[in-house]
Amino acid sequence: MTENTQQPQTAPTTELPTQYTPAEVEGKLYERWVDKGYFTADADSDKPPYTIVIPPPNVTGSLHLGHAFQHTLMDALTRRKRMQGHEALWLPGMDHAGIATQNKVEQQLAEEGKSRHDLGREAFVERVWRWKEEYGGKILGQMRRLGDGVDWSRERFTMDEGLSKAVLTIFKKLYEDGLIYRAERIINWCPRCLTAISDIEVEYQEDDGELVSIRYGEGDETLVVATTRAETMLGDTAVAVHPDDERYKHLVGKRIKLPLTDRSIPVVADSHVDPEFGTGAVKVTPAHDPNDFAIGQRHGLESITVMDERAVITAHGPFQGLDRYEARSAIVGALRSQGRIVAEKRPYVHSVGHCSRCKTTIEPRLSLQWWVKVGPLAKAAGDAVRDGRVKIHPEDMSKRYFDWVDNMNDWCISRQLWWGHRIPIWYGPDGEVVCVGPDEEPPAGEGWHQETDVLDTWFSSGLWPFSTLGWPEQTADLRKFYPTDVLLTGHDIIFFWVARMMMFGLYAMDGEVPFRTIALTGLVRDERGKKMSKSFGNVVDPLDWMDRYGSDAVRFTLARGANPGTDVPIGEDWVQASRNFANKIWNATRFALMNGATVQGPLPDPSEMSSTDRWILSRLNKTVADVDAFYEDFQFAKLSDALYHFAWDEVFDWYVELSKTTFQAGGAAAEVGKRVLGEVLDVTLRLLHPVVPFVTEALWTALTGGESVVVADWPKDSGFRDEAAEREIETLQSVITEVRRFRHDQGLQPGQRVPARLTLRGTALAPHEAAIRQLLRLQPEGDSFTATATLPVAGVEVALDLSGAIDVAAERKRLAKDLAAAEKEKAQATAKLGNEAFLAKAPEQVVEKIRTRLAKADEDIARIQAQLERLPQA
Template sequence: MTEKTQPPAYGPHSASTDLPTQYTPADVEGKLYERWVERGYFAADAKSEKEPYAIVIPPPNVTGSLHLGHAFEHTLIDALTRRKRMQGFETLWQPGMDHAGIATQNVVERELAKEGKSRHDLGREAFVERVWQWKAESGGQISGQMRRLGDGVDWSRERFTMDEGLSQAVQTIFKRLFDDGLIYRAERIINWCPRCLTAISDIEVEYQEDDGELVSIRYGEGEDSLVVATTRAETMLGDTAVAVHPADERYAHLVGRTVRLPLTDRSIPVIADEHVDPEFGTGAVKVTPAHDPNDFEIGRRHGLPQLTIMDEHAIITAHGPFLGLDRLEARSAVVAALRAEGRIVDEKRPYRHSVGHCSRCKTTIEPRLSMQWWVKVAPLAKAAGDAVRDGRVTIHPKEMSARYFEWVDNLHDWCISRQLWWGHRIPVWYGPDGETVCVGPDEEPPSGAGWHQETDVLDTWFSSGLWPFSTLGWPEETESLARFYPNAVLVTGYDILFFWVARMMMFGLYAMDGVPPFHTIALHGMVRDQFGKKMSKSFGNTVNPLDWMDAYGSDAVRFTLARGANPGVDVPIGEDWVQASRNFANKIWNATRFALLNGATVEGDLPSPEEMSSTDRWILSRLHSVVAEVDAYYDDYQFAKLSDALFHFAWDEVFDWYVELSKTTFAAGGRPAEITRRVLGEVLDVTLRLLHPVTPFVTDELWTTLTSGESVVVAAWPRDSGFRDPAAEREIDAVRQLVTEVRRFRADQGLQPGQRVPATLDLTAAAGLAAHEDAIRSLLRLQPAGEDFAATATLPVAGATVALDLSGAIDFEAERKRLTKDLAVAEKELAQTTAKLGNEAFLAKAPDHVVDKIRARRAAAESDISRITDQLSRLP
């Protein structure tokens, strides 16, 4: 880049001053969004010759509403797509919703319960019709909330995972996987919800610390006995072995023998298995293959019987005194019976341990042996891992790659069947003689006596795993599929890296001939409260983003979220931060209004640098540096850094310095004022365009008023011209340093901000500062020195000397007394904290955070003493 090149011009426009005195988001946001949609700004054209840029929305549940996590993710995606649209790409942000099988079925079943009915009273077809009716009337409220946020999605392409086209895609890929031997039916351990009566996925299991009991039970007699510990005593009724580690000498003599299982008339073998940790507990574990996933694998290795002792409602089915009891009732009864037999060796109550619960109904999950449909994931997962390893797909931040590989390299087969009525029904028919036929979308199912379809539906993640290509028309070879697959980037939370991202990778590579569904996976963290705590209804710290939008505007919410978005890192957020962002939006509004009232314009070419003042060259130099900086941050998905860079440039440099410095120029008039009006218009034009992707509403309202352009949504994204003027930057930095230091001195002396004092300025030794004397005096409220001027304070700053006469502005004696009193307080604080930190006994006992707090107090006291001493020395 050259050090000085001509700044670019962006074409002639005329400006208007027709802006209200205050910015009211509610008066702007709704009408603007509808205008954007009506004008088709967000519509993607598959026939366009522009370079494509496509992103899918992680489909929210049709039952859901916009929570802060949605608002966060949507803000990031919208910022990316708005920028790419401005850069001239054919941009598609694909919207849609997930049918959310279990969640939606639960909602409708609750509605039926209010009528005193169950789904079984209606029957399957009538119940499914009732769900569709609910979806049409009540589902999808999130669409309206997305509009409130400003989501620039192509609404004409909105999809639903149960619509006709996506249903065809589901049936097509199921058939292909089945025919390739990658889908099969088998009896395995799954997560079972006894309330929802279905298998559920790992992501639908919420783990929390519950109070339970840990009981240690003696199996066998005398020296040939073993002690096992369990939090689920009722499952011992289904034990088929006790396992120890092969190298554990304590039990070597028992391996291969049997022990009596208490409360039953059965004897079970003692087996040796590498899975057992000899250091944990007694080193012996009970094995219940039908009710524990680890035990199931041990059982398969050793050919153990699989005894199911509960039904789908978690009611005990094992014959004996516990038959018919609920699992929790049985737990207490079993422990009591064992105690009566003298089998209880130890009891720990309460015992805090992690317990899985159904995320929908909060019922405790029961591991259960069940006949289900499965995907054989090994070849699919290998392909998903290879695509990242060979660079076809990049994970950002790269540190997350290790977590991705850990998951895809160790995937177990995926249970895809759910015992629900709402969802994609598995396209398999069973015949009267044990036949199994998988039916594709263009095939007729078998008919006749004894033929019936599988009653289970597919896991919701099965259909959402097809999202990047099914939404574009696959399995048909559509223009949209050819144009927008693969997507440019997937923006999603690291928490569903395994559950959703891995499935999209597996299915995309399988269905699209080895082409991955996206080039980049950009992972973000989770939104937390301002104290870093997870947001949860049980904690009482959840936030409805619509409440913040109502109070502060959507731009304020968006800017706050983007400013906290560091890649892969959780985002703490508090209402005071949203208030600060609202203040920023107001600052943008007020600064633009000031500029318009003073004739700022974007009309005509920019004057040459030789005509400009150093102030004008400084701000243009900084402007194009920021353009380059923001571009680099966008390309690296550094939303927090780009937002912070824009905030500080706009507020600190444009509004607080350039606008203030321009006031002196405007007051003087003439050609310099004309030039500054054009430069100020240029700076605001570019700054508003840079801010637009994150704060779309206020920037569009201001940009169209400033430029009379159609909309900033379709304006060109700024480019770095390479214009740099280091000399002008050094000169204005010196002005800023001088003004800042003198302002600090004035505040320390107790002067009011608007209070004028006589002063002399010696700027001859500071290069370039003399040209800014009028501006410096204006900013510092310094009036010229009169005949009776007598300096009471002299400040050498930035190569200049500022002498002030404070004799008529300050009661020096009163100020000396105040500062002396403050100094005594600071010295006392320093003595107390130093004494504490010198006390070895205190340091040995006090917690680290207490010691750190005292160290901070001592440092603050030292700083106060230095500051007050300096202030006293400056008093005459």
């Protein structure tokens, strides 16, 4: 018994097609849901709000398994809350993806033999907008295929008019509060994308390089430095040693000759230098290394830039015009010819940063850029989690969050692109700097010009939870749906996105958090746990699986692997298994409809029910309670597993099978059973709906005649439990399972009928004799019955007459052969484990493997001996 106030609106269907064909069902159902407005939230509703904003996919993107994984979980959360009576808003949208989108259009232009500079800024940006309208947003259609229950009426784009206003508003506020400034610092520069990128957009990998040791200076005043980047020595302005390094104290403060140049550079003492690493002396190139820049600042060193934005050498001399790698080889060759190469190591494997967009090696570069002073913003973001206003789930992921926000460096927000939010700073002819807000006119007159850089994409997406709801205007959406409830996203973008939304949300919304819970997921991997990559050849297009197995199968597979914060392995076999589950749901509901299962009228009183009916209702309510608890703890794998085993094992494999006998017998018990089966399927379909929406919609409306399971009530645990019925059916299950195992061991075919005597009188299983005989294919004993095998199970006795059913002699011969093999295996394992010399030398894992073999042999021997004892006597 569960609480269910929803009544059917139309007559239920009595027949379903013999097979479930997802392609014929899914698309039609989704468009009906959208047309009916089920996903459209009402800001004026008096229902409690529940809000999730979708992590906006790139406008250039398409649905991959990572998207499908997170979207499935967000959709499940939102659908359940909607069924629980919340005004649920799942808000969709896309990110303009500055670098990625500009690269796409520049590639198109390159095919035409043009560059963006041939078009000019204004025409290029118009071209990108046209590309966006024609090719962008492919992923939005794919989200419909997956079944995303998002509010399409509120779809947003990070460069639409409203979000652009939000960007300008917060930029001006930060600027006027002294939290945005312009400064020359070392940044990560991509020579391919020709823009700065943030630290978190740099991917590090182990590359083969070279380590060369170079002698600087002459005579007694020489030092040896080691470097992997010989080309940057042209910009060296010092050599640094540790202040306590006795080897070099006589050189500190002196100047030595810089090879291949006409300059001399000082030797400085700096505690940053590790005297134990290499020679204890390091070259200092302030314009091309962040650590060297810091040393340069401390010692007042000059910063000399020796490369342009394409990483081509600009320093005057024989290396001018060479690419950085060409220059490296040429410089090492020149140093070698002068006898200044002391040592060379090739290959030298070391960690090298690459642009996450185009994979080009990053070039540290001194550059004048715009920055956000993150100190006070990051502290607020940390405090919101520490004081419990925001919960991170799983909790052990909090450390990763604090490691980032507590040690965050100022954020470089300017990008040397044309596609994006242009920085609203205007420069005057006499050095004036003016920040222009969204409703302000820029300064006019000769000599005034706007900053050419655009903002980092993460700047606008950091405003997503409140800008999408209408901020800076105080809209009805903002009042109703902010703060949002759950941010569900991968743990890999805590740094990119989560921390930025926390900082901006708290700052813009007067200390109000942007979301109450951060639910972090792992990453989807292949079935062997390996990262999916085109280079590995293991990338899967989820649309291919949807075409073959249906969207529900993909969704259920992903949800069933979703343990909080841990990576999710997935293989096609698992999707096939989920497809089989959808088919099982279909076939069981079809059987129920054909046999008169109904949801009409109240449930009968428990006193009118059989123990089988009371058992399944008790198990149903326990499942409702478990599923609710798992949802509240974001345990998607556990709730999916609980639903799978309840539906397949208890409802379909046991209750439906046990009900067949009752239905065949007819009468009052059959009518009660039909109502109970209808109830169980109704609730089970509603419980399954958030994860597998399509098949459950088709079946629930057929079963109940209701409008849609999307807007049906979420089941509630009524508290009904019947432990006695549960114990009784558990006993029944153990009897049937044990006899089935015996039949299998004796080589009986599943449908083969054998005579049997059941001693059930006086036991709780007496009312179940007809069901036991039907499920076990047991005939009445008859006049010529001879008990050739007797099984005492769970307090009852099952006697079987197997004469004529099996070839006893052949079976004894087969089992004797298996027993001999098991005994031989045991003898070998026992001998090895008794050999002290072997145990002293063998690795522990080898010894453990032999112990496992011995235990398995003992189990096999006991099993085979039991089978032999149960065989009829010859």
